[in-house]
Amino acid sequence: DTGVSQDPRHKITKRGQNVTFRCDPISEHNRLYWYRQTLGQGPEFLTYFQNEAQLEKSRLLSDRFSAERPKGSFSTLEIQRTEQGDSAMYLCASRRLGGAGNTEAFFGQGTRLTVV
Amino acid sequence: GENVEQHPSTLSVQEGDSAVIKCTYSDSASNYFPWYKQELGKRPQLIIDIRSNVGEKKDQRIAVTLNKTAKHFSLHITETQPEDSAVYFCAASMSGATDSWGKLQFGAGTQVVVTP
Numbered sequence: 001d002t003g004v005s006q007d008p009r010h011k012i013t014k015r016g017q018n019v020t021f022r023c024d025p026i027s028e029h030n031r032l033y034w035y036r037q038t039l040g041q042g043p044e045f046l047t048y049f050q051n052e053a054q055l056e057k058s059r060l061l062s063d064r065f066s067a068e069r070p071k072g073s074f075s076t077l078e079i080q081r082t083e084q085g086d087s088a089m090y091l092c093a094s095r096r097l098g099g100a101g102n103t104e105a106f107f108g109q110g111t112r113l114t115v116v
Numbered sequence: 117g118e119n120v121e122q123h124p125s126t127l128s129v130q131e132g133d134s135a136v137i138k139c140t141y142s143d144s145a146s147n148y149f150p151w152y153k154q155e156l157g158k159r160p161q162l163i164i165d166i167r168s169n170v171g172e173k174k175d176q177r178i179a180v181t182l183n184k185t186a187k188h189f190s191l192h193i194t195e196t197q198p199e200d201s202a203v204y205f206c207a208a209s210m211s212g213a214t215d216s217w218g219k220l221q222f223g224a225g226t227q228v229v230v231t232p
Contacts, residue, residue: 042222107159
């Protein structure tokens, strides 16, 4: 599968611990997005990057959340002092800006976080 | 910000019948409207999209219509098959002054069940 890949696929952590997820986008995609999806809901936007620049953060993203894309390729999402309410599927998506106008966003398979 | 509402939340249809899912959006600046299909435990996958300069688009058994004046768009699936059973999400994306292709705002999803 040469699409968007995320690691790990599943993460179980104790409340209060820190976790970090990784996303590797499709190689020529300059836009990278993080979404959170809870059961029975649509993906909720968290943040996105244009190359290495973080352009927008949702108000859902508390100060316990931080995301980076240091070299404009892979991205990491870190959650500090996890809470049970952080339990969700964290989805990464990438798309190519401009060019021939293909704006399709491709999603990774997600990282399912369970905070116990 | 953009707000997308999706109806119905669940839809049961007999195999061979048509299914229609409707979405409304709030921001008239939105100009890109994709539909994603998500099977249980899998990533969302784009099935069709439409831009604001087009009123209708078809791809085999799937069609999407857009009414910019009323700010609503719909997904139509004809001749439904059991493999069409999944959760379908609509989304809207707006272009800002500094962002050519903005983040996707998703609806809450429609669980479609096609019974043989």
